[in-house]
Amino acid sequence: MMLVPLKRRKLVLSKGNTGVDGGDIVAAKFPQVVLFLLERKMGASRRTFLSQLGRRKGFQVEEQFSKKVTHVICENNCAEDVRTWLASQGGEQAEVHLLDISWYTESMRAGHPVHMLDRHELQELQVDKSEVVVFSVPAYACQRRTTLENHNTTLTDALSLLAENAELSDEDGRGVAFRRAAAVLKVLPSAVKSTSQLTGLPCLGGHSLRVIKDVLENGSSSEVESTKGSEQYKALKVLTGIFGVGAKTADRWIREGIHDLRQLRDSGHALNRAQRAGLEHYDDINQPVSKTEAAAIEELVKKAVASVLPRAQVVMTGGFRRGKPSGHDVDFLITHPEEGREVGLLPKVLSWLQSKGFLLYQKTTRNSYLESKEGPGRPPSSMDRFERCLSIFKLLRTEKQAAEAPQDVMVNDVQAEGEQKSDESSRPEQTAAADRRWRAVRVDLVVSPISQFAFALLGWTGSKLFERELRRWAGYEKSMCLSSHALYDNNQRRYLRASSEEEIFAHLGLEYIPPSERNA
Template sequence: MVPLKRRKLGSSHTGNAGTNSGDEVKFPQVVLFLLERKMGASRRAFLSQLGRKKGFQVQELFSEIVTHVICENNSGEEVRTWLDSQASSRPGAHLLDISWYTESMRAGQPVEILDRHKLQELQISEAEVIMFSVPSYACQRRTSLENHNTPLTEALSLLAENAELSEDDGRGVAFRRAAAVLKALPSPVTSMSQLKGLPCLGEHSLRVIKDILENGSSIEVESTKNSERYNALKVLTGIFGVGSKTAERWIRAGIHSLHQLQDSGQTLNRAQQAGLEHYDDINQPVTKAEADVIGEIVEKAVVSVLPGAQIVLTGGFRRGKLTGHDVDFLITHPEEGREVGLMSKVVSWLESKGFLLYQKTTRNSYLESKDGPGRPASNIDRFERCFSIFKLAKEKETRTKDPQEVTENRVSAETDQNPNSDKLMNKQTDTPWRAVRVDLVVSPISQFAFALLGWTGSKLFERELRRWAGHERSMSLSSHALFDNKKGRYLRASSEEEIFAHLGLEFILPSERNA
């Protein structure tokens, strides 16, 4: 075996110093040495710097004062052979796998040395690693709200969001699919070897996962989270009616905050004006209790103008979420055609009662006979729809089953607001009402099952359903219909279960569609 090459020390070191000049040594009894073999010079340098910042003594050169030798992908025999080649060696120095080092970094102190950390046990530990296996499509997997790999899935989701805000949809989908795979795993990932053979895990995602498993965090994720551009995009797209293209244009004009936007003289459309005015409320999470109160009001409006009509709460709340960024309702009537003209009547009723701060209604533009089965990649449906900002009385919260929970959720939500949002209107917290984003969608009963499936989500689950339909079944699926391209006919369904059956998929409950 070739001995470890000795590199010149940087200007921050003197002799064989184990810390940078400004780093405090917190654990003088522990002296670490990271073996470069199979680890690589750049990775070793990064991990050494991380250790010193945490207060550990990390030696650049091996010597008799070293108490812990840290290795990666080396067997005990290989390391002992290397030690025998060194002029100075300390008997009894711990030979440890990199897992001990990364766990110590996360803990901020040396953790207890267990059998699994000892290098001579590495091969046995690797043989005992539990390998994961999941289906290729998210629509084949059951994914609950809680998952065992939250640090990994949140990191990948943040990178996906950043890509989407930058209009790099392909990269965004790649990160979303990788996160969805990790969400479906039955236990925490502890080793990269467990991920071998899993679908949708590209090289970029694997690098991020590896970084977090070994170092407790990802440099790329932390850099993105703290970047001025990402935070500016988050703030500006948080305005109702503002998409990533508009936000990007404003950023190029030097606008990074709400106050800068107000002072810029930019011309805003009616939706954006309302979004800016009610920014703080709209960017505060909506609780399930609040959604239920809004549901009671909308149901009263719907039944008042069309008795027998049905209303269903969809989106994340139907999947079991306790909070959301908006509230979505799907409305229909058991008799085909009775829903025509319903939306304008419902909106008029809500406006007459003072419930709407803003609304924009779009007509139903979908005609099955004319449009046929082909759907755009985005699968944007064309139902009659009302985008609105709802005026919800705060005192309604006290009438829910658990008012204390609602109050605690509201306080928590206000505390967790984006610190970069430049809180605009403190007076809003003193009003007896709050603004909430509400979408109303009217569907004919013949399309209701498809609309319910499409509006329940999650977004990736729906994308994967359409991908499965096209690639595996030669079908075209949308929120309006399912078309069999081989047989050249539409497949009717009166329930979500029937749609899954048409697609040859096992039915998955809404609460398990959180991909």
């Protein structure tokens, strides 16, 4: 039999009662009382200090929650929250006392467990029902009027960031779930004060509710803060900010050790034409486009179209049509009141713009849309097949605009990824951008036949989630197939024509919602 030295015997005894190395911790004096200190809102360092204090006083304090625990000690938590946490741990709630930290500190001073009074027990969350309104909203975003006004920006920003991270990580399903949850909160008439107000609302899954609860109780979401600080998220943001680079390409580069623009340049990667243009004009493209700048581009596009085809119509779509004060790019839909007259228009418009020096980059795709007597193919694609041009415009600035332009265009995410201001040699355009009289702007030109124009206008106005919900409503509720080209009724086996957005909403059995209220 191996002899254990006296000092070791004391330590083994202590560990047997507490589950941790205790040093000078004495054996448990009150074996019928097994304590567990909840770290939530208490903090790790304070929990460690209080746990060690309790063990020195002869209390049995467990590091991990288990069925042995008889008393859960909490700080700044309500009973409902702790019971929810306990349930997630498989705890037998009826046999566990939920106590405030005051009981613990009084027991420490007394040297033994004090009698439990009402004031020691965790209080139920008190909600003034006269101030709390339980919200109710329709299930689909296309049934709701969503303006730019938002009473819950802290919550929606948190969910939107998690949605963006999911999309950048090629997890579109999770991204849509967070987007739908944020869209519900955007339409609420007042700020959310308690998760109890959200009972029964659609699209609020368990993950989204946990994020909302965290923000309401702590002012921010730990998951969101962790995501913001993630090197993967930062790198994906920077690399997908390059025009022509998607999430999959960015992820591949990251796995190759490329996390910022300098590393991409030094890597010697062969970039396609779009990516080269995106890298060259990165700073301009990643600056918001103002409504004034969008209006200047609109005037330019209308002049170009009018010069090659009189009576052709140009409509600015996207976020600017919905009333947003700024955007990432500018989208235009072009048509002609006579069917077929729009054919061949786009090359002439681009030629005119090119001759005037307004195009820095352009890539066109031809119209590939064909209707079928049997209806759209299955599954229906959300992508349209119009003739279009993805371009980068050279927008001339007035003297006033040039003076007001940001002087250090590199103070952005790229700077945070290690591009130092002092390293001007690797970015000669960094200095020149502040002095030149123009900026690069992303512009999409889309040409639609007049017979499809109403559908194209609806599809290109957005928001992206609003359009997704319109298609979901059409499919699930009406057995129809909606795209930016047409609406097909699967029951009647025919296309439903429309000359306005109002007619499309009527076909779908929905109340018409104007563009300014489609900001889902």
